[in-house]
Amino acid sequence: MQNGESYVLNQFQQGDASAFETLFHQHQRAVYLWILRITRNPAAAEDLTIEAFWRIYHAHARFEPVRGFEGWARRIATRAALDWLRTKRTENELSTEMPAEVAANVEADPAVTAEIRLKTAMAFARLPPKLRIAATLAVIEELPQKDVASALGISVAAVKLRVFRALRLLRKDLEKQGITP
Amino acid sequence: MNEDDQDRMKKLLQQALPPVESDSEPRGNLWPAMLRRLDARSGAPEPAGWAWFDGALATGLVALIAFSPASIPVILYYL
Numbered sequence: 001m002q003n004g005e006s007y008v009l010n011q012f013q014q015g016d017a018s019a020f021e022t023l024f025h026q027h028q029r030a031v032y033l034w035i036l037r038i039t040r041n042p043a044a045a046e047d048l049t050i051e052a053f054w055r056i057y058h059a060h061a062r063f064e065p066v067r068g069f070e071g072w073a074r075r076i077a078t079r080a081a082l083d084w085l086r087t088k089r090t091e092n093e094l095s096t097e098m099p100a101e102v103a104a105n106v107e108a109d110p111a112v113t114a115e116i117r118l119k120t121a122m123a124f125a126r127l128p129p130k131l132r133i134a135a136t137l138a139v140i141e142e143l144p145q146k147d148v149a150s151a152l153g154i155s156v157a158a159v160k161l162r163v164f165r166a167l168r169l170l171r172k173d174l175e176k177q178g179i180t181p
Numbered sequence: 182m183n184e185d186d187q188d189r190m191k192k193l194l195q196q197a198l199p200p201v202e203s204d205s206e207p208r209g210n211l212w213p214a215m216l217r218r219l220d221a222r223s224g225a226p227e228p229a230g231w232a233w234f235d236g237a238l239a240t241g242l243v244a245l246i247a248f249s250p251a252s253i254p255v256i257l258y259y260l
Contacts, residue, residue, distance in 0.1 A: 021212070024211075024212060024215060025212065028207070028210075028211050028212075029206055029207070032205075032206065032207045033201070033203070033205055033206075036201050036205055037201045040198070040201065042205070042207075042208075045207070046207050046208070046211060046214075049207065049211055050211060050214050050218050053215055054215070054218050054219070057219065116193070116197075117196055117197040118197070120193055120196075120197035120198075121197045121198055124194065124197065124198060128259065135194070136198075139191050139194055139195065140194060140195060140198050140199075140200055141201065142200065164182070164187070167182065167186075167187055167190040167191065167194075168182050170190060170194070171182065171186065181186075181189050181190055181193050
């Protein structure tokens with residue numbers, strides 16, 4: 001006799017709609033939070049949560065129940081968020097500000113002026129999306145590199161390299177603006 | 182860029198872009214919107230694996246690599 005969770009996962013893998021609904025309710029918050037961490041835009045995160053679950057629904061046959069749902073859903077959500085970042089980059093509509101209600105309180109360093117923070121955020125928004133995602137998750141959100149690697153479908157070494165390249169490009173951009181970090 | 186530089190850049194980035202609150206939630210239940218999305222797409226044909234644009238892009242890349250092998254590192258950098 002299968003336990004409830006593995007039964008739902010197996011049913012979903014076979015295309016059962018009610019199993020999908022159960023998984024949606026169980027994981028929508030986690031998927032939303034993951035996407036919000038990448039996009040930093042609550043409205044876009046809601047739309048992308050729907051998009052990610054739509055992709056999940058259509059990919060049910062490729063799902064492997066033994067590997068669990070959360071990591072698989074996170075990878076699909078990351079790809080959906082990456083596609084969004086690429087589109088926004090193309091449209092040149094990158095937002096550097098995040099609504100106060102979703103930003104954690106961080107004690108501001110008095111040596112870092114508001115202007116430097118804004119220029120840093122804008123320079124960060126100009127980074128290639130793949131580098132930006134890695135740096136967002138590993139540096140800003142301080143998530144374990146293993147989790148970041150799994151979500152991006154790359155090795156931990158590749159995450160470290162992308163973070164290094166992101167920081168180097170960011171530094172160069174700031175130096176061009178006369179800011180020496 | 183040495184480790185000290187990296188640490189400085191990380192701290193600056195964290196000052197500029199604070200992390201997301203870990204208890205952030207969507208404004209409401211997203212299931213009704215999910216249902217609308219599923220209903221809207223249920224009659225639509227599945228997207229093709231390769232759109233014409235993907236094919237054109239791949240052809241362009243192959244041509245670029247064939248005529249200018251020096252561009253390979255640049256392409257790999259932006260992958």
